[in-house]
Amino acid sequence: MGNHTDYEKIEKAARTRTIIRNIVIYSLLTVWGILVLFPFYWMLLTSVKDYGAYNAEYIPKFFTLSPTLQNYVDAFTTVSLGRYLFNTLIFTLITTGLMLFVITLAAFAFARLEFRGKNLVFTLFLSLMMIPNELVVITNFVTITNAGMRNTFAGLILPSVTSVFYIYLLKENFAQIPDELYYAAKVDGTPDFRYLTKVMLPICRPTLITIVILKVIECWNSYVWPRLITDNPDYYLVSNGIQEIRENGFGRENIPAMMAAVVVISVPLIVLFLVFRKKIMEGVARGGTKG
Amino acid sequence: MEKKGFKAWLYLLPAFLFLGVFMIYPLIDVFIYSFEEGYNFASQTFLGVGTYNYSYVLHDPYFLQALKNTFILVVITVPLSTGLALLISVMLSSIKPLRELYQTVFFLPYVTNTLAVGLVFMILFKKTAYSEGMINLLLHLFGAPSVDFIDGPYWAKMFVLCFYTVWVVMPFKILILTSALASVNPVYYNAARVDGTSRFRIFYKITLPMISPMLFYLIITGFIGAFKAYNDAVALFGVNLNAAQMNTLVGYIYDMLYGNSGGYPSYASAAAILLFTVVLTITCINLLVSRKHVHY
Amino acid sequence: MKIVFEHLTKRFPNRNKKIHEDVIAVDDFDFTVPDGKLVGLLGPSGCGKSTALNLISGLLMPTSGKLYFGDDDVTKLPPEHRGVGLVFQSYALYPHLTVQKNIMFPLENLRGADRLTKAEMEERALAAAKLVQIEELMSRKPSELSGGQQQRVAIARALVKMPKVLLLDEPLSNLDARLRLQTREEIRRIQKQTKITTIFVTHDQEEAMSICDMIVVMKNGRIHQIGKPQEVYDTPSNLFVAKFLGTPPINVFHGTVKGGRLYLGDDAVLETKNVPDQDVYVGIRPEGFLPKEDGPMHCVHERTEVMGRDVSILASHPAALTDTIRAIIDAESRTATDCTTVNFALRPTKVHLFHKDTEERICF
Numbered sequence: 001m002g003n004h005t006d007y008e009k010i011e012k013a014a015r016t017r018t019i020i021r022n023i024v025i026y027s028l029l030t031v032w033g034i035l036v037l038f039p040f041y042w043m044l045l046t047s048v049k050d051y052g053a054y055n056a057e058y059i060p061k062f063f064t065l066s067p068t069l070q071n072y073v074d075a076f077t078t079v080s081l082g083r084y085l086f087n088t089l090i091f092t093l094i095t096t097g098l099m100l101f102v103i104t105l106a107a108f109a110f111a112r113l114e115f116r117g118k119n120l121v122f123t124l125f126l127s128l129m130m131i132p133n134e135l136v137v138i139t140n141f142v143t144i145t146n147a148g149m150r151n152t153f154a155g156l157i158l159p160s161v162t163s164v165f166y167i168y169l170l171k172e173n174f175a176q177i178p179d180e181l182y183y184a185a186k187v188d189g190t191p192d193f194r195y196l197t198k199v200m201l202p203i204c205r206p207t208l209i210t211i212v213i214l215k216v217i218e219c220w221n222s223y224v225w226p227r228l229i230t231d232n233p234d235y236y237l238v239s240n241g242i243q244e245i246r247e248n249g250f251g252r253e254n255i256p257a258m259m260a261a262v263v264v265i266s267v268p269l270i271v272l273f274l275v276f277r278k279k280i281m282e283g284v285a286r287g288g289t290k291g
Numbered sequence: 292m293e294k295k296g297f298k299a300w301l302y303l304l305p306a307f308l309f310l311g312v313f314m315i316y317p318l319i320d321v322f323i324y325s326f327e328e329g330y331n332f333a334s335q336t337f338l339g340v341g342t343y344n345y346s347y348v349l350h351d352p353y354f355l356q357a358l359k360n361t362f363i364l365v366v367i368t369v370p371l372s373t374g375l376a377l378l379i380s381v382m383l384s385s386i387k388p389l390r391e392l393y394q395t396v397f398f399l400p401y402v403t404n405t406l407a408v409g410l411v412f413m414i415l416f417k418k419t420a421y422s423e424g425m426i427n428l429l430l431h432l433f434g435a436p437s438v439d440f441i442d443g444p445y446w447a448k449m450f451v452l453c454f455y456t457v458w459v460v461m462p463f464k465i466l467i468l469t470s471a472l473a474s475v476n477p478v479y480y481n482a483a484r485v486d487g488t489s490r491f492r493i494f495y496k497i498t499l500p501m502i503s504p505m506l507f508y509l510i511i512t513g514f515i516g517a518f519k520a521y522n523d524a525v526a527l528f529g530v531n532l533n534a535a536q537m538n539t540l541v542g543y544i545y546d547m548l549y550g551n552s553g554g555y556p557s558y559a560s561a562a563a564i565l566l567f568t569v570v571l572t573i574t575c576i577n578l579l580v581s582r583k584h585v586h587y
Numbered sequence: 588m589k590i591v592f593e594h595l596t597k598r599f600p601n602r603n604k605k606i607h608e609d610v611i612a613v614d615d616f617d618f619t620v621p622d623g624k625l626v627g628l629l630g631p632s633g634c635g636k637s638t639a640l641n642l643i644s645g646l647l648m649p650t651s652g653k654l655y656f657g658d659d660d661v662t663k664l665p666p667e668h669r670g671v672g673l674v675f676q677s678y679a680l681y682p683h684l685t686v687q688k689n690i691m692f693p694l695e696n697l698r699g700a701d702r703l704t705k706a707e708m709e710e711r712a713l714a715a716a717k718l719v720q721i722e723e724l725m726s727r728k729p730s731e732l733s734g735g736q737q738q739r740v741a742i743a744r745a746l747v748k749m750p751k752v753l754l755l756d757e758p759l760s761n762l763d764a765r766l767r768l769q770t771r772e773e774i775r776r777i778q779k780q781t782k783i784t785t786i787f788v789t790h791d792q793e794e795a796m797s798i799c800d801m802i803v804v805m806k807n808g809r810i811h812q813i814g815k816p817q818e819v820y821d822t823p824s825n826l827f828v829a830k831f832l833g834t835p836p837i838n839v840f841h842g843t844v845k846g847g848r849l850y851l852g853d854d855a856v857l858e859t860k861n862v863p864d865q866d867v868y869v870g871i872r873p874e875g876f877l878p879k880e881d882g883p884m885h886c887v888h889e890r891t892e893v894m895g896r897d898v899s900i901l902a903s904h905p906a907a908l909t910d911t912i913r914a915i916i917d918a919e920s921r922t923a924t925d926c927t928t929v930n931f932a933l934r935p936t937k938v939h940l941f942h943k944d945t946e947e948r949i950c951f
Contacts (some may be wrong), residue, residue, distance in 0.1 A: 007659055007668070014665045024380045027387075033396050035458070039411045040399070042425065046414065050580055060425050073455055077472060106306035128310065133543055138324065138559045139317030141548055162309040192298070221404050223522050223567060224541075228548060239406045239522075246410055247529060255414055262407040273402040277395060283403065284463065285444035285470045482679040485644050486693035486748065487667040496692070500683040 043266070047071050049260035054237045054256050071260035078254075080233060081261050084241030091226075091237055092219040095157050096212055103167045103211070108196050110167070111174035128164045133224075141228050151232040154204030160225065166211045169286075174200055193233040213276060220269055229245065324560035337557075344561035353533050354562060357543040363449060363541065364456060365517040373455045373509055376464035381494065383465070384472045394469065402461035409526020412455050416440035416527075441527065448528065448537055455523050460516065464509050471505035472498065507581040511574055519572050521545070540566045588657050588751040588784050590643065592616040595652035597638055597808075612638040614808035616652065620786065622802070625778045625796030627816075630789045630805040631831070636788040638811070639805075640754050641785065645669045656751060660925075667696075669752075672745030672783075676757040678737045680729040686740050687725040690715055693748040702880075715747040735766045738751065741776070746781065753778070753785040759794060772799050790913060792832050796820065804828050821936070826946040829870045829939055838912040841938070842869035849940070852906040856884045856933055859951045867949065868941040873899070875937025876914035882930035886912070902929055 046054065048067035075081050110122055141158045149155030165252070177200060185195045201208065221252060223239035230236055236244060245258055272282055324330065325345070329338035348354050383393060398406070401527060415425040417438040421428070427437035440451045481491045499506075521541040524532055532538035533546065542563065547559035595616040598609035612635040620626050628636045641647040642654065644667030654662045661669055680689050692713040694703055703711070716722040719739035729737055738758060745753055758774065759767045775798040778785045789795050795802050796816040804811045804819065812824040823829035829837050843850045845864050849857040878900065886902035889911060900914045914931065940949040
């Protein structure tokens with residue numbers, strides 16, 4: 001019977017441990033959550049603070065009682081934020097569209113068509129994934145400059161079109177479609193291209209969506225290349241725009257307007273994320289990288 | 292068959308065109324540039340062939356500063372972010388209520404513009420004549436003197452850079468590790484529990500070995516990513532990173548191009564190849580180490 | 588160590604969220620597993636056997652009721668303190684550890700006074716490995732073993748810590764037919780040797796019948812019958828148990844009891860004293876038929892299967908629930924097989940009557 005009390009003690013200790021562990025876990029997670037969210041809060045908060053009031057705060061306040069939208073008006077009127085947004089939109093749409101076209105054809109050729117030296121070509125192709133962007137940017141810069149395409153959309157877009165990694169991702173997905181489908185379509189007299197658009201693409205839609213989402217995020221955040229290739233604000237993308245604002249946009253001190261611009265730039269992607277949360281997180285887990 | 296092969300090449304043509312012009316040709320070209328001494332962008336001429344570009348870059352104090360900064364950044368942020376991400380993922384996997392909410396929140400930095408949010412961090416850490424800044428307010432709470440993290444001492448700036456870098460890379464690592472943890476068959480945990488294994492031992496003896504492939508993948512990509520740090524630094528300290536003593540290797544390469552009338556592609560190329568060599572070496576070391584420790 | 592169930596019940600919320608009613612996986616378990624016995628928990632898949640096992644191991648907590656190991660209430664004790672050995676259906680061998688490390692794993696968890704030295708652990712691991720005859724495989728990884736060998740490693744790992752209770756969850760289902768036969772004998776031998784109270788979950792009645800001291804037949808979370816295998820087979824408490832046990836399965840007929848006689852269709856096949864007149868289900872074991880020229884049960888002969896020692900006669904009868912019924916007879920008592928009809932007499936002990944509504948057995 002001595003055992004009896006022992007067991008009760010163990011049970012109680014185990015329960016207490018579970019409770020303590022849960023408290024610790026939730027607290028730590030919440031701390032990190034606050035660390036993640038605080039910058040967003042601060043950016044929203046500052047963006048609605050009155051310019052005068054903000055500058056008068058020697059010690060920053062954690063809330064404001066008189067929110068104003070004036071900063072948003074300033075953000076759009078003082079610098080051409082609208083222009084930057086528009087440029088980024090155009091850049092993102094065309095780049096993503098072109099990329100889809102190029103990688104679909106290439107992935108189809110690798111996955112479905114037969115040609116001599118396919119394996120060799122594909123291996124060489126994969127080895128290109130190792131090449132860091134920094135290594136090729138220099139020559140691309142020279143190429144585009146010599147072609148007189150600085151400060152043009154063509155100059156912005158063309159070098160960003162292909163991605164070896166996305167071709168690889170799509171090819172792997174294409175290759176999973178059973179051969180029987182292809183033979184069945186062949187027997188029915190379906191041309192290759194029609195088979196690609198009517199059968200393969202619909203089946204691989206999830207992968208395509210993943211790729212599009214990743215590419216859109218990449219485009220929206222691209223900074224290095226646009227900065228190299230544009231020095232005319234008419235062709236700035238949002239990242240360059242924001243940098244421009246930081247350097248000399250609102251006379252350096254109008255931080256609330258700066259934050260308003262930051263909010264405007266951040267919102268589209270965050271909304272996109274909240275809508276396609278599951279898809280984006282799955283997609284990134286499958287094939288995303290950053291940095 | 293002839294016709295079919297031809298058709299396949301037709302499908303590949305656009306990809307090859309783009310890759311050829313913007314990837315393969317530049318790859319060869321960058322080596323040529325790096326050995327052409329005294330290249331003049333305007334006249335497209337060069338004086339001779341040799342290793343002068345490399346020696347120039349290696350003796351450039353800005354390059355050495357960038358090298359030092361990058362190494363510090365790598366050494367601090369890669370272990371820190373990976374460890375922290377592992378901790379958070381393990382905690383995330385052990386709870387049920389509110390898990391999705393936490394996951395969503397933790398992922399947010401991934402979808403934000405690094406430059407834009409960097410500005411927010413700058414505001415938070417900056418101390419100006421008019422304002423102490425948010426972080427300094429916190430420091431006061433603990434009785435510490437205020438520091439200007441953006442234009443102040445080197446260590447303060449490095450701290451902000453590391454902090455922001457970790458903040459930016461965490462979502463990806465958390466996501467990868469949580470899905471790796473989720474893919475471990477729960478039957479192993481049950482087996483271990485029935486055998487009276489403590490939580491720590493379950494983690495150390497079962498979870499860790501089982502997710503080790505993903506962990507090493509993260510460490511390798513983490514190293515590569517950290518070596519290429521640039522955007523975060525620009526966001527925090529502005530484009531003139533050399534002046535702020537906060538330049539990174541990639542920043543150094545680009546700064547070489549931004550210079551007057553097309554800059555110095557030769558120096559940039561030499562620096563890029565040096566960077567690539569470093570990254571390649573570290574990656575190889577990583578792979579060798581991981582072969583020893585990864586269990587599959 | 589005996590195991591006592593006291594009204595043990597486990598409910599799960601329904602997976603289909605539209606149905607709010609809980610699923611009762613284990614319904615009011617109330618029996619005792621005697622010390623040192625091998626007990627089979629038997630039932631069709633999805634009947635709650637594995638849930639019951641997980642309640643014993645502590646991986647699941649019951650909704651209500653109590654569970655005792657010996658005299659100790661372990662209802663709420665976490666699994667790590669229960670000292671049970673559990674062999675999983677998929678074996679759950681750690682793929683990154685060698686066989687030896689796998690077997691030693693539970694020993695390395697011991698802390699405090701129970702802590703063992705490395706040499707002791709190795710010795711005990713070797714002893715466990717010898718018990719299941721895998722001592723020459725100690726340095727292999729699980730992926731380099733066959734299914735049967737993995738199974739033995741899993742058993743060795745469960746036994747090495749000398750558990751008070753050994754739980755086996757469908758341990759044979761991943762093995763091929765031959766290995767299954769061999770391994771079940773092995774389990775029986777090990778259990779006899781170690782005398783550890785063992786609970787064995789299976790959906791295969793033959794498996795349970797062949798090695799268990801006691802079987803528990805369950806369906807939809809409820810226990811239908813508990814007893815020695817032969818007892819349960821000979822006196823099934825209801826139609827489900829009768830149908831579930833025995834290969835080939837029992838033949839079921841619609842029958843009527845009238846005036847102390849059992850009628851199958853028009854055939855009065857048996858005397859059934861003390862049974863009131865009513866409609867019944869009649870279960871007749873395949874070995875319950877005796878071919879006899881003037882037997883009271885008239886069937887249409889369909890074909891005869893000869894399999895070694897046994898001969899099966901497949902026939903049809905208008906009162907049967909199935910199209911064909913199967914009778915197993917000795918090769919010697921085989922009659923002319925080319926007839927179109929065949930007549931049987933019945934062995935009363937192999938005939939069971941079941942109530943038409945409750946499907947409970949009617950004694951006669």
